[in-house]
Amino acid sequence: MKHGKWPLIVTFLVPPVLLYVFFVVSPYLQAFQISTTDWLGYSADANPVGLANFKTLWHDDYVWNALKNNAILLGLVPVLTIVLGLFFATMLAMGGRKGSAGVTGVRGSALYRTVYFFPQVLSVVIIALLWKEVYHPNQGLLTSAAHAVGLPAPTWLGDPATAFWCVLAVMVWSNVGFYVVLFGAAMSAVPKEIYEAVLLDGASRFTTLRRVTLPLLWDTVQVAWVYLAIFALDGFILVQLMTNGGPNFSTDVIGVRMYDTAFGSETKFGYASAIGVVMFFLTLSVAVLSLRVGRRERIEYS
Amino acid sequence: MNRRDILRRSVAAGLLATPAAGLLSGCATGGGGDKNDAETYQGTKSAQNPLGVKEDAPLEVVIFGGGFGEEYAKAHEAMYTEKYPKAKIKHSSTQEISKTLQPRFVDGTPPDVVNNSGSGQIDFNGLVSQNALAGLDDLLAAPSLDIPGKTVKDTLLPGAVEVGSYDGKFLVLNYTYTAYGIWHSAKLFADRGWSYAKTWDEHIALCKQIKAAGIAPWTYAGLHPRYMSWPLISTAIKLGGPSVATAIDNLEPNAWKSDSMRTAADAWHQIVKDKYILEGSPGLDHKQSQTAWCQGKAAFISCGSWLESEQKDVTPAGFNMTIGPTPSLGSGDKLPFEAIRGTAGEPFMVPAKARNVAGGLEYFRTMLSKKGAQDFTKKVASLTVVAGATEGVELPYGLSTVVKALDASGANGFNWVYNNFYRKLERNLVDAACGEFFSGRIGPAEFLEQCQKGADSIAQDSSIKKYKRAA
Numbered sequence: 129m130k131h132g133k134w135p136l137i138v139t140f141l142v143p144p145v146l147l148y149v150f151f152v153v154s155p156y157l158q159a160f161q162i163s164t165t166d167w168l169g170y171s172a173d174a175n176p177v178g179l180a181n182f183k184t185l186w187h188d189d190y191v192w193n194a195l196k197n198n199a200i201l202l203g204l205v206p207v208l209t210i211v212l213g214l215f216f217a218t219m220l221a222m223g224g225r226k227g228s229a230g231v232t233g234v235r236g237s238a239l240y241r242t243v244y245f246f247p248q249v250l251s252v253v254i255i256a257l258l259w260k261e262v263y264h265p266n267q268g269l270l271t272s273a274a275h276a277v278g279l280p281a282p283t284w285l286g287d288p289a290t291a292f293w294c295v296l297a298v299m300v301w302s303n304v305g306f307y308v309v310l311f312g313a314a315m316s317a318v319p320k321e322i323y324e325a326v327l328l329d330g331a332s333r334f335t336t337l338r339r340v341t342l343p344l345l346w347d348t349v350q351v352a353w354v355y356l357a358i359f360a361l362d363g364f365i366l367v368q369l370m371t372n373g374g375p376n377f378s379t380d381v382i383g384v385r386m387y388d389t390a391f392g393s394e395t396k397f398g399y400a401s402a403i404g405v406v407m408f409f410l411t412l413s414v415a416v417l418s419l420r421v422g423r424r425e426r427i428e429y430s
Numbered sequence: 431m432n433r434r435d436i437l438r439r440s441v442a443a444g445l446l447a448t449p450a451a452g453l454l455s456g457c458a459t460g461g462g463g464d465k466n467d468a469e470t471y472q473g474t475k476s477a478q479n480p481l482g483v484k485e486d487a488p489l490e491v492v493i494f495g496g497g498f499g500e501e502y503a504k505a506h507e508a509m510y511t512e513k514y515p516k517a518k519i520k521h522s523s524t525q526e527i528s529k530t531l532q533p534r535f536v537d538g539t540p541p542d543v544v545n546n547s548g549s550g551q552i553d554f555n556g557l558v559s560q561n562a563l564a565g566l567d568d569l570l571a572a573p574s575l576d577i578p579g580k581t582v583k584d585t586l587l588p589g590a591v592e593v594g595s596y597d598g599k600f601l602v603l604n605y606t607y608t609a610y611g612i613w614h615s616a617k618l619f620a621d622r623g624w625s626y627a628k629t630w631d632e633h634i635a636l637c638k639q640i641k642a643a644g645i646a647p648w649t650y651a652g653l654h655p656r657y658m659s660w661p662l663i664s665t666a667i668k669l670g671g672p673s674v675a676t677a678i679d680n681l682e683p684n685a686w687k688s689d690s691m692r693t694a695a696d697a698w699h700q701i702v703k704d705k706y707i708l709e710g711s712p713g714l715d716h717k718q719s720q721t722a723w724c725q726g727k728a729a730f731i732s733c734g735s736w737l738e739s740e741q742k743d744v745t746p747a748g749f750n751m752t753i754g755p756t757p758s759l760g761s762g763d764k765l766p767f768e769a770i771r772g773t774a775g776e777p778f779m780v781p782a783k784a785r786n787v788a789g790g791l792e793y794f795r796t797m798l799s800k801k802g803a804q805d806f807t808k809k810v811a812s813l814t815v816v817a818g819a820t821e822g823v824e825l826p827y828g829l830s831t832v833v834k835a836l837d838a839s840g841a842n843g844f845n846w847v848y849n850n851f852y853r854k855l856e857r858n859l860v861d862a863a864c865g866e867f868f869s870g871r872i873g874p875a876e877f878l879e880q881c882q883k884g885a886d887s888i889a890q891d892s893s894i895k896k897y898k899r900a901a
Contacts, residue, residue: 166893170535170552171560264718265652265710266727286652286713286869374653375712375865391528393854395556396893 181402206356213307256369288378540781559895575799604774646708649728655864666694695874738828859884
């Protein structure tokens, strides 16, 4: 066995590592290099300009505006998604309190589970188009519903006061289903006896969630947090398709700014790379931070 | 190893790898460039072959797959191969011009003909400043393919060359001829006994009448509000003359805050103040607003002459869409009511590094032949920049009103090109200002202030090349 180890490792590990270096690491490094040039993207000429792009970026109000929006997303999307995800998963796994069956989900939990997962099946593009119609200011579902009960409806995506929150709601909606399933799977790994004991002690559902489920699921929640934080720092596809950053830059995010600078209204690839580099470090710091802050003792069942 | 370790390790790897970035310098940007020695196709020039096309050289054409489709281009390609049977044409169509072609420009292997259009259009400012486009002067000087005794230049409508010129160099062939105006349904107006207003006061009075009849006078593409900048700037130009547009194009200080622009913005503010705009319009995109208009929910909409083909599927029979010039502000207007914004649009270009530049120019000559132009008009119901090419072609209703409006406008026609010079200024900055203004969140003074701020930011950005045009 021993003598066969190295060929095996080499055969199975070297090709993926090479592919990874070639297709993932090297573009990253190139982006770093391009960000220090004034490359305009359609010729091979690029002059090194040092950190000038980053200096411009520091004074670019549009970039700051986009970052501000990302910060709000970062503050709200993970919290809302995880809270909703945990709530739904708990209800599906142990929300039922009827009869003597012990720990069961609410009635019809199989159906709910499927319904919550629907958005995950749809491609993001479809979700964006779907919600664009829901937010249609004249014929959309929301406007019609508001009018039906005699309420005035805003123009949703057409008003800077509401557009951002409309997009945020779609982000949460489209993510919750996945985390319901993720948390649900984690919960099923928790020994049932624990819950039965909790039930015998007469704990309410909320207390169960806060004192028992959450601590036991902490690792999973933490992973969810990192994923959602990365998602919140991006948010590109939904925003680009639903509002393209408008109206009046009220829904702009850093990813849209980067795309627009390179492929949209300008061809400043050097500057766009600088935005990308900033985004890279922001995402990395957020990921590292949320892992550090959330570090806890791991609980082993046995 | 758990996820936490993986992340921690990747951070370490990232830190180690950063210094290596310098080693890789020039992978994406330094790559192409020296491939200039790659074979380019050049034939010998003759009376039959004024552009020196190599008859068996392959030609690659990339078409924007938008409202016009790609069938018209296939017809032009067939005409090309009819003349050069040995040439093999590679045709493709995409909606993502910039994403698809950007690597090929860098690599020095771009296609020979590019229809650079749509929302994925490559910003011309960047292309021109990087000398990525071939000059088209040889094309202008070449004799027309089927209009005897005339050079290609002689066959073009006035203004066609200017629009595609940067600092006096003709680089971009804008193939269609587009009029921008205010559209209404002739049927709706006939049914209700309304007639299109020639002055602004009459227009406002008519709006009042329309609103009283239970129809919204106006709607617009709230998610692309720049559509409304067109009638507003047109009103200002008709009041103050074409110099209003020249000042804006040349980024002159306070061009957006000229007296004419102020008066025009004040006038247009009326339709916002008096709530003459369909409720919810700020949340509609161009298709949704145009469809609401076709359904008779609004009476007026601002658009270019592509509107008819874009709305083909949802326009009710007998709707009879009609274009009209912007109403005059008063007797002090420098241009008459009939003056309308007409300009060449739908840009085509030959990249400077294309292998078959001569073939690309010849392809343009085919497009600009009478046969090519007529075929285009028949297929996509749009005008071309070739003068008189509509002769003998039966035009759909809307397009025939465009022809009439352009005829009536004649030498009073006007245009602006800041949107070509500085794509970002119109697409992003003026667009955002229009959104605020026409939804009533800001007044005329703040609107012009915001536009001017946008123009100033372009003017001060040393990384953007500036172009000037003569008055």
